[in-house]
Amino acid sequence: MALVVVAACLAAPASASPGSPPAAARQAATAHTLHSVSFRTLGIPMKDGVVLKANVFTPAPGTRGADAHGRYPVVVQPASWGQNDLEYIVQGRQLAADGYVVVTYTARGFWLSGGKVDVAGPKDTGDISSVIDWTLANTPADRHRIGMTGLSLGAGLTLMGAASDPRIKAVAAMSGWGDLVDSLYSGETRHLQAAAALTAVQFPTGRQSPEMEKALADLFNDRDVPDLLKWAKDRSPSTHVDRINAHGTAVFLAGAWGDSVFNSSQITTLYRKLTGPKRLELRPGDHATQEFTSLLGVDNATWSAARRWLDRYVKGADGGADRRDPVELEVRPNGSHEGYPSWEAVGSRTERLALGPRDFFGTGGLGGDGATGWRTSITGGTDSGADGGIVELSGLVDQFAKVPPIVEVPLLPRRAGAVWQSAPYAFAQHIRGAATVHINVTSSSSEGTVFAYLYDVNALGVGKLISHAPQSWSGRTPGQAFPLDAAMFATAYDVPEGHRLALVLDTADPLYASRSPLFSQVSFGSPEHDPSMLSLPLR
Secondary structure, eight states: OOOOHHHHTTSOOOOSSOOOHHHHHHSOOEEEEETTEEEEEEEEEOTTSOEEEEEEEEOOTTOTTOOTTSOEEEEEEEOOTTOOGGGGHHHHHHHHHTTOEEEEEOOTTBTTSOSOBOSSSHHHHHHHHHHHHHHHHHSSEEEEEEEEEEETHHHHHHHHHHHHOTTEEEEEEESOOSOHHHHHHGGGOOOHHHHHHHHHHHTTTBOBOHHHHHHHHHHHHTOOHHHHHHHHHHTOGGGGHHHHHHHTOEEEEEEETTOSSSOHHHHHHHHHHOOSSEEEEEESOSTTTTTHHHHTTOOOHHHHHHHHHHIIIIIOOOOSGGGSOSEEEEOBTTOOEEEESSSTTTOOEEEEEEEEEEOTTSEEEESTTOOOSOEEEEETTOOOSOOOOOTTTHHHHHHHHOOOOEEEGGGSOTTTEEEEEOOOOSSOEEEEEOOEEEEEEEESSSOEEEEEEEEEEOTTOEEEEEEEEEEEEOSOOTTOOEEEEEEOOOEEEEEOTTOEEEEEEESOOTTSOOOSOTTOEEEEEOOTTSOOEEEEEEO
């Protein structure tokens, strides 16, 4: 599942309506030679009669990488959300020139592939095995050296393939998902802007299955949530991680801190559950923005790392994959790189900052003696101006211009958002991991949503967004206080010396669907027996 707008420019125009499967299956393949690499376009029949549009790249005879029988290692590449098999044409040629048989294909339901969009469901996972079967029968492929790589939907499919087919020795999943439930519904909050963007990309190029159509309708209309969550859970690699571990598949995961489709925390959670050979790389950016230049034939850090992983665990070559720390992070905003032996080692300590009462200007203290017995109220359903950004765009700007979503903290309306701010720090603060907020809430409504934002604030009051997260509730007694915990999305961020931290809580954000009724009253407090806190993971 993915929003790869740039990749759309690479896809050749084609009708979204596929030809009949029998005709496509009988169609003769078109063969070309690309600098000593054999290139064919053809249709690969699936077990249910659906035909998938595919490209096959074969190394020239004598290319290094073949075994004693002339068999080459294999890389299977499923296309991204809304894209077709031509998306990876440059990468396919590069891999084939380096001694791989490469098969790239359009997932069912998109462009000229038959069937309906399955979103990594059982039909999609079955297709992976069928593509591998076809490759072993029709190319000089080595059945003992099979790998997969993909971007976004392709990444999700590689991980689901690792769970379903033990022949796959290694996968490189870039900007994919580990938990589709957490991607669509983290904090029990619907991620509407991301879902709408994905639907818009799918609409002209794909054909929805009845299951997908119902899932989207349930998401947009906030109905049959248990059915929606089951549909998403079944399509989550984290649900099937025990099978990935049992197969011993070597897993490379890459993502972006600001991914507005598949948040960073859900991929770090999957990484922690893996027990086989594994690697995690996270960098600034948004969904698929770190990887897209490789689709143009320009090597980037993520694609180069994926190639090293495939060389080591599919081809069996020494690509240096084992000599680097298995967790590599690019720190915002300075771009420094850090390596760690595990995700657990990323944050070495946790600082607990107490939330205090408002001062004359309507700002509460963050840290200090942790005064209790106070209460701060805001009007529900109103946007304070503190927001998570714009899907696909905000993370992209942060990646290239080092400018995340910005607010002027002193000007945020205190009736719409509650604000707490620390004193200036004498030393830089190295935030590593997921900050969490524990807050006591009282609402005039039985349901609602709180959005938590953490800002890096300079001397002029300009706040740059470090991280954020939604958290909703329902079934509460109006007027009765209850504790609420919100875990923000994982990040690596250095707050400069002399800057402050600001925590903002409000009840509306254009990225999400809020449960807070307009003009409801939401209060935050800190009783003596359960003080409200911001927990900050630090290096």
